[in-house]
Amino acid sequence: MIHPHCDEDSNEPPTDIERVQAIAFSSLSEGTIPPEFIRSEKEEPAITTFHGYVPQVPTIDFSDPDEANLTRLIAVASMEWGIFQIVNHGIPFHVITSLQKVGREFFELSQEEKELYAKPPDSKSIEGYGTKLQKEVEGKKAWVDHLFHKVWPPSAINYHFWPKNPPSYRDANEEYTKCLRGVADRLFSRLSLGLGLDEDELKKSVGGDELTYLLKINYYPPCPRPDLALGVVAHTDMSSITMLVPNEVQGLQVFRDDHWFDVKYIPNALVIHIGDQLEILSNGKYRSVLHRATVNKEMTRMSWPVFLEPPPELAIGPLSKLINEENPPKYKEKKYCDYVYCKLNKIPQ
Numbered sequence: 001m002i003h004p005h006c007d008e009d010s011n012e013p014p015t016d017i018e019r020v021q022a023i024a025f026s027s028l029s030e031g032t033i034p035p036e037f038i039r040s041e042k043e044e045p046a047i048t049t050f051h052g053y054v055p056q057v058p059t060i061d062f063s064d065p066d067e068a069n070l071t072r073l074i075a076v077a078s079m080e081w082g083i084f085q086i087v088n089h090g091i092p093f094h095v096i097t098s099l100q101k102v103g104r105e106f107f108e109l110s111q112e113e114k115e116l117y118a119k120p121p122d123s124k125s126i127e128g129y130g131t132k133l134q135k136e137v138e139g140k141k142a143w144v145d146h147l148f149h150k151v152w153p154p155s156a157i158n159y160h161f162w163p164k165n166p167p168s169y170r171d172a173n174e175e176y177t178k179c180l181r182g183v184a185d186r187l188f189s190r191l192s193l194g195l196g197l198d199e200d201e202l203k204k205s206v207g208g209d210e211l212t213y214l215l216k217i218n219y220y221p222p223c224p225r226p227d228l229a230l231g232v233v234a235h236t237d238m239s240s241i242t243m244l245v246p247n248e249v250q251g252l253q254v255f256r257d258d259h260w261f262d263v264k265y266i267p268n269a270l271v272i273h274i275g276d277q278l279e280i281l282s283n284g285k286y287r288s289v290l291h292r293a294t295v296n297k298e299m300t301r302m303s304w305p306v307f308l309e310p311p312p313e314l315a316i317g318p319l320s321k322l323i324n325e326e327n328p329p330k331y332k333e334k335k336y337c338d339y340v341y342c343k344l345n346k347i348p349q
């Protein structure tokens with residue numbers, strides 16, 4: 001049976017709307033941005049970014065032969081920060097640079113060619129090229145265009161949304177996905193052990209082999225007023241975990257102790273976000289991290305998050321092993337598709 005809420009809502013504008021890349025092009029010569037991109041004072045990056053001593057998001061060496069130590073570091077980072085960077089993860093440098101190269105080349109194609117991959121306005125899926133994901137508060141817009149497509153498992157892939165140009169796009173994405181899956185499996189086993197569960201328990205709880213890898217490419221064109229606009233507004237990811245590589249342009253920020261902090265760019269590192277589903281499964285032990293992205297005046301920023309999502313019909317709630325009288329469940333059990341529907345439409349969970 002098809003569940004009424006299992007279709008992701010299509011808030012995407014029709015394809016004749018202007019993409020941010022085109023708006024950026026005219027804004028750069030004028031030195032101003034359209035008012036719908038100007039954030040309220042509560043959000044303006046120039047006012048709300050913390051300057052001074054900046055505590056750093058933990059960096060974790062994934063090649064640490066002491067597995068117990070690795071588990072501990074990952075668990076502590078997930079509890080205290082909900083975000084960490086991993087280095088020495090084993091994904092070859094050329095695999096990451098190829099992913100980035102083909103993604104950049106796609107966004108450098110003509111507008112007409114990019115629109116071939118536009119998310120259809122009536123589409124039930126999130127996949128495709130677009131500019132807007134969820135309902136925006138007060139009609140404000142984010143300074144970003146994006147492309148979404150699933151990369152795993154094979155049964156979930158719709159190659160219609162994979163660019164044919166550049167021709168190496170598919171190979172580069174497949175190679176990266178293969179490497180990423182190995183890192184994700186290791187990460188899930190560490191995260192599972194870190195909660196005192198069996199090694200395979202957490203991955204099973206998010207769908208096991210049906211766990212879906214959804215790639216998003218964020219393209220943030222240069223913005224004449226990076227002090228006023230945001231690339232991605234403050235949010236937590238809906239996923240179980242998100243594994244992200246950025247380009248070299250600074251922009252990711254996390255919210256902690258009432259302040260917004262820059263996440264330092266580390267070449268070749270993977271940024272791991274704990275998403276809402278892991279916060280729920282762990283009954284709040286692991287924290288889903290509030291984050292946002294700023295933009296740059298001269299340079300194009302890009303990022304490649306992969307959201308590891310449970311299958312739509314899978315119900316997710318606090319794991320029974322983690323709840324007892326002292327730790328009553330803090331979250332409702334809910335099908336993932338219903339969770340997504342509520343989140344995108346700003347309906348309380």
Ligand SMILES: O=C(O)CCC(=O)C(=O)O
Nearest residue numbers: 218232246252293303305
């Ligand atoms: O670009 C970034 O670093 C963050 C992007 C992000 O948070 C997202 O797309 O969910």
Ligand SMILES: [Fe+2]
Nearest residue numbers: 235236237291
């Ligand atoms: Fe995010």
